[in-house]
Amino acid sequence: MEKVRFTEEKATMLATLYGRALDARSARPILGDQAADEAVKQIDYDFSKLGVTPDMGLTVALRAKPMDEWAADFLRKHPDATVVHLGCGMDSRVHRVDPPPSVRWFDVDYPDVVDLRGRIYPDREGYRTIGSSVTDFGWIDEIPSDKPGLVIAEGLTMYLRPSEGEELLRRLIAHFPQGGEMVFDTFSRLGIKLQKLNPVVRKANATLYWGIDEISELERLGLTLVTKLDATDYATPEAKERLSASMRAQLWLVGLIPAFKKMGRILRFRF
Template sequence: MEKVRFTEEKATMLATLYGRALDARSDRPVLGDKAADEAVKQIDYDFGSLGVDGQLGLTVALRAKPMDDWAAEFLREHPDATVVQLGCGMDSRVYRLDPPSSVRWFDVDYPEVVDLRGRIYPARDGYRTIGTSVTDFGWIDEIPSDKPGLVIAEGLTMYLRPSEGEELLRRLIARFPQGGEMVFDTFSRLGIKLQKLNPVVRKANATLYWGIDEISELERLGLTLVSKLDSTDYATPEVKDRLSGSLRAQLWVAGLIPAFKKMGRILRFRF
């Protein structure tokens, strides 16, 4: 068993890992992320303290699924692409998607997170980790720039300060002269203001900073929107019947109020 003592935003990645594990254990999994379930079994941590139950685990899986689907679509079109996953935490996306060895995949996170990944997850061809803060921009020079790029960031942007986030995106766009895509999720400014209502953020004593209200705020950085999902659209019709009555009611109300509807978004851009 691997002992971990993460705090603040580093602890939130254990919550999403546990959510995916709970989804994998369910009768009708959305992701079926068995690597996440196996990882949880190897980590000595009080996952119950994170406030993640089956319902929250389902929402974690529902957020990850479209990001997986968009990434898989890009890799089918570009089987020699370079993938950069920012703030990867313990996400096992590279194992879920299982890209060919012609894809160069880089997972980037703090050194202690990368160290834990190395003790839990197996090596694979074309895959490596980089242990650094994503805003210590020197690591970007390690990324090959001769192929199209796919940048993925799940549960990261809101933890960055706006100036840092914008500079990070600009530098990554510039790194890939052949272009590519970015897939990431965002919170609105209202979502940032209401962050303590998020049980995972509250229990981890983490702080969110970057709220994005309009797509144009990102397009001016050099991105072109391809697809978007508002938080009320994550659950597909066949999955909605698995949500609790209270959660379905919350989504219904949020869908009627534009400010609530766009509190959380998943976005796909071309650059």
């Protein structure tokens, strides 16, 4: 068993990993992420203290699903693309999306996270990890820039300071002269203010910084919006039926208040 001792922001990756594992164990999984379930079984950690409920596991899967689908759609059109998965944590997205060997896929996260991934997940052709903070921008030089790029970041932007996040996006846009797409999720400024209501953030004693209210704040960096999903758009009617009554009530309430709807968004851009 792997012994895991992560603190603050790094502990949140275990919560999302466990959420995907719970989804995989359900009778009707959204992602069916068996790699996540196997990873949880290999890690010696008390996942119960993260406070991840079946409802939360379902919402984790619902957030990841469209991001996987958008990534797969881009790679169908660009089967020789370069993928950069920022702040990958323990996400097994490369195994879920299962790109062809012609795709060069790079997972980027702190060295200790990358080390743990290497001990748990199998190697695959065309896949590499880079051990670095995403804001130590030197790692970008390791990424080939001769093909279209796909940049994916789930559960990352809100942990960056605004100046860091904007500079990261600018550098990645400039790095791919043939263009490409970016897929990531965001919190609004209200979401940042209410961060301690998020049980995963609270239990990990993490801090969120970057809140984005308007799409124009990102478009001025050189991005063009393709698709946006607000917090109430993630779940299909069938998926909503699987949520608890209290969670369905929360979604209904959020849908009534525009400021709450955009507290969490999933965005797809081209550049």
